[in-house]
Amino acid sequence: MAFTRATGKHRRPRRSVRTGANIAGVTTVASGVVAGIAGPALAAEEPAPEQTGLQxxxxxxxxxxxxxxxxxxxxxTAAAEAKAKARAETIARQEAARKAEAAAKKAKAEREAKERAAREAERKRLNAFVAPISGSYVSTAYKASSGLWSSGSHTGIDFHAASGTSVHAVGSGEVVEAGWGGSYGNNIVIKMKDGTYTQYGHLSSINVSVGQTVTPGQQIGLSGATGNVTGPHLHFEARTSPDYGSDIDPVAYLRSHGISL
Structure with missing residues (x-):
């Protein structure tokens, strides 16, 4: 509501009135501002969360x-799986290495065992004795008496053998004589490993030479009928030296080395 008052022509309105009007105007303005500000906030509903974008x-x-x-x-999870896989691979490598090492040790042991067995077999073979003629027999005994021999008795034994039969070294040794031996014809003398000597006479051929090492059963020549003989055979002697006259019983000698006659 406005309040007015009649004034004179030359009379100013009272200050208080104008002031009051001003206050009223301010109040009106202020009220409008307050109403413009506070009124909608109080009257409007609270906005839903989704309308704010916060939700x-x-x-x-x-x-x-x-x-x-x-x-x-x-x-x-991937890191744990990778770690587990790496650990499994490490364990697998370690297990493979362990198995490989065990296999290598086993192979080495087997190889060494075979080598020992081979050495033992070779040692036995080299220390073994064989008959000078395979499958033969003694046709003339040791110390048999006859005018065929200058000493009056047989200094060795004769093995029955056709000419050309293989003659073997009875054991390991070194050839100390190989050639013509007078009444023995072509003959070979071998120094044996135990220090004794063996002689092979009346050969048709000689297959070894002086200084050569021979082994048991090695062919050293062929039987024949060279020298002072009545027919082909092998004359075999056992001696204490390479020389004639140092003979010992060849049957006892061979038997002492495991040869049955």
Whole structure:
């Protein structure tokens, strides 16, 4: 409501009136401002959360957090699996290395065992004795008496053998004589490993030379009928020296080395 007052022509309105009007105007303006500011806030309904965008931000943030958490768990699982795989591979390599080492040790042991067996077999072979003529027999005994021999008795034994039969070294040794031996014809003398000597006479051929090492059963020549003989055979002697007259019983000698006659 406006308040007016009649005034004179030359009379100013009272200051208080104008002031009051001004106050009223200010009040009106102020009221309008307050009403413009406070009125809608008080009258309007509180906006829904989704209208502010806050809920959407929260939902997005929670989804991103879940995604990050899932990714972290996936990475953690992958790291654990990789670690487990690496450990399994390490264990597998260690097991393979252990097996390879065990196999190598076993192979080495087997190889060494075979080598020992081979050495033992070779030692036995080199220390073994064989008959000078395979499958033969003594046709003339040791010390048999006859005018055929200058000493009056046989200094060795004769093995029945056709000409050309293989003659073997009875044991390991070194050839000390190989050639013509007078009444013995072509003959070979071998110094044996035990220090004794063996002689092979009346050969048709000689297959070894002086200084050569021979082994048991090695062919050293062929039987024949050279020298002072009545027919082909092998004359065999056992001696204490390479010389004639140092003969010992050849049957006892061979038997002492495991040869049955």
């Amino acid at each position: 959407q931000a929260i939902v997005i943030d929670e989804g991103l957090a879940d995604q990050i958490q899932a990714q972290a768990q996936s990475q953690e």
